[in-house]
Amino acid sequence: MATEVASITRQGSVVPFTRIEGPDAWVAADFPDLKKEMFHLTPEHIAELDAALDKVIASGKPLQEVSLADFQLPSLSLPLIDLGQQAQHGRGWSLLRGVPVQRYSRQQQLTAWWILGLHWGRAVPQNAKGHLIGHIKDLGRDPADPNTRLYATNAAQPWHNDGPADLVGLLCLSDGAEGGESGWSSSISVHNEILRTAPHLARVLADSWFFDRKGEVPAGKKPFFEIPVFNYHKGYLSVNYSDNYYHLSQRHAEVPRLGPDHHAAMSLFNALACSPELSLRHILQPGDVQLLSNHTCLHYRGAFRDSPEHTRHLLRLWVSPPNDRPLPEVYSEIMGGSVVPGKRGGIFIQTADNNPIPLEAE
16 A cells, blocks of 8 residues: 655655655656756857867867866856756756757767766766767667667667766757657656655665676676665665666576566556656757766657658767765676766776777767
8 A cells, every 4th residue: 555755855864765855856847848947058158169179179189088178168167067066966957959060070079079078077988899979879770689779779768777877968969850759757756756656666676676788798797787776875865777677687597587576666667757747858959968867867768760861860978977976885886896986987898999989870
């Protein structure tokens, strides 16, 4: 039977299995007009970004070696930092509009994205190739292949967070002919609703779950690891969720079988995350940026269709800020071997490429 949760806490002083209030426990009704929530670049901002990327490209320095000391954005740097703080310590997400990607070359697009991302933290590797900027594009990969990362397909991506990083950022270069809706919801509000409606499942979600590595296995590691969905640690709730990876872990004989409570918890979690009461929906336009906390936000992408004239293509950053929340040691498996803020995050495989920022999707 559902029970009302009496106690209320906030991030920084969270008591396990109590309702959490604060800016990251939002619902869709809090943001009736997403356009009003966007930070819009001004002509002055764009002129500064143009000058900065020209300077960086002219320097000849490899992009992965470029730091904040290599350029100036006099009026734009502080707003960019504020967007990162809003995603980290506020509501868990930020939106920006107006990067002039359609007049940029591919090198300029990558450089502009790197420059923006430096204001949020250190970029970490996103795949076995060690890519620091990922290309989100349909490469015709088979979504039914258990080792396929769904970002390289046009299939719908179920509700999840990108576990190996504190923040995930997307820059839209071009949109597809149809579909590709972006959605996000507060994993903190999902937690609150599960506590209210099915508190026994909250305890199931706080127990160990087995997470598949999709074939990207670091040396000496198993192809799966354990990590709870609800992680209470030092006064914070951090949520790590991807049902696709839980189901895939079942291919390994060592992994315990998912039971009825696991399936009930996933069913409720997904229903809440995608509900109109808790989720926001948006079609990213060329030049749009979406920045999310992987600890307090979930996201999904709808299936899409490309055409010769319209090919959906986004750039992604996984970012490790120097001042993010404390995480329990269990996160070291998904965070590249460390839980130290600023040093954690990423996928590290010995076979990584020598080119961490490819011009095109691979």
